[in-house]
Amino acid sequence: SAVISQKPSRDICQRGTSLTIQCQVDSQVTMMFWYRQQPGQSLTLIATANQGSEATYESGFVIDKFPISRPNLTFSTLTVSNMSPEDSSIYLCSVVTGAGELFFGEGSRLTVL
Amino acid sequence: GESVGLHLPTLSVQEGDNSIINCAYSNSASDYFIWYKQESGKGPQFIIDIRSNMDKRQGQRVTVLLNKTVKHLSLQIAATQPGDSAVYFCALAGGTSYGKLTFGQGTILTVHP
Numbered sequence: 001s002a003v004i005s006q007k008p009s010r011d012i013c014q015r016g017t018s019l020t021i022q023c024q025v026d027s028q029v030t031m032m033f034w035y036r037q038q039p040g041q042s043l044t045l046i047a048t049a050n051q052g053s054e055a056t057y058e059s060g061f062v063i064d065k066f067p068i069s070r071p072n073l074t075f076s077t078l079t080v081s082n083m084s085p086e087d088s089s090i091y092l093c094s095v096v097t098g099a100g101e102l103f104f105g106e107g108s109r110l111t112v113l
Numbered sequence: 114g115e116s117v118g119l120h121l122p123t124l125s126v127q128e129g130d131n132s133i134i135n136c137a138y139s140n141s142a143s144d145y146f147i148w149y150k151q152e153s154g155k156g157p158q159f160i161i162d163i164r165s166n167m168d169k170r171q172g173q174r175v176t177v178l179l180n181k182t183v184k185h186l187s188l189q190i191a192a193t194q195p196g197d198s199a200v201y202f203c204a205l206a207g208g209t210s211y212g213k214l215t216f217g218q219g220t221i222l223t224v225h226p
Contacts, residue, residue: 096212105158
């Protein structure tokens with residue numbers, strides 16, 4: 001199994017600012033992903049965080065808005081840039097372990113005023 | 114593109130009844146299917162999964178049925194308990210995209226004591 005820690009768990013931010021969310025895993029994992037869950041909706045994949053290279057973004061998501069880092073096999077960050085109220089969501093990190101198991105973090109709940 | 118939908122957005126049952134949550138998908142290349150439970154303020158919790166070479170899989174009080182002919186997935190919960198109240202999502206992946214999940218819209222299950 002893998003234990004995923006996301007920080008912050010929640011935050012309230014002002015319009016136009018940026019926030020970086022951290023995802024720390026207690027063991028090395030092969031793959032890391034970032035999802036967004038807008039209020040009352042399902043999860044949507046933002047991007048695959050690639051270790052040592054640029055993230056791979058899904059349609060509708062761009063690096064300038066959601067820059068992602070993954071410096072090693074246990075850590076990744078997602079930044080939500082130049083935030084607007086429409087960015088208010090839960091942002092979730094997920095990982096795939098070497099055993100092929102898939103886990104989600106508890107999410108970071110972001111409110112933009 | 115790929116889409117995943119649920120037949121019923123809400124489901125209310127009495128404690129002790131059996132619950133059935135349905136999910137339809139469109140991409141026949143999908144070969145891995147997962148059911149998640151999400152409680153308020155938490156990340157998705159794995160319930161059960163099934164691969165496309167199977168049509169039924171059972172866990173503790175849960176059964177997942179897969180009908181590839183009509184691209185339909187269901188989750189059956191036996192003897193539903195108040196603690197089962199949550200939002201349930203189906204998610205699917207396919208081909209080389211293991212870990213990159215497409216989620217259904219979610220069904221809110223409410224269990225009345």
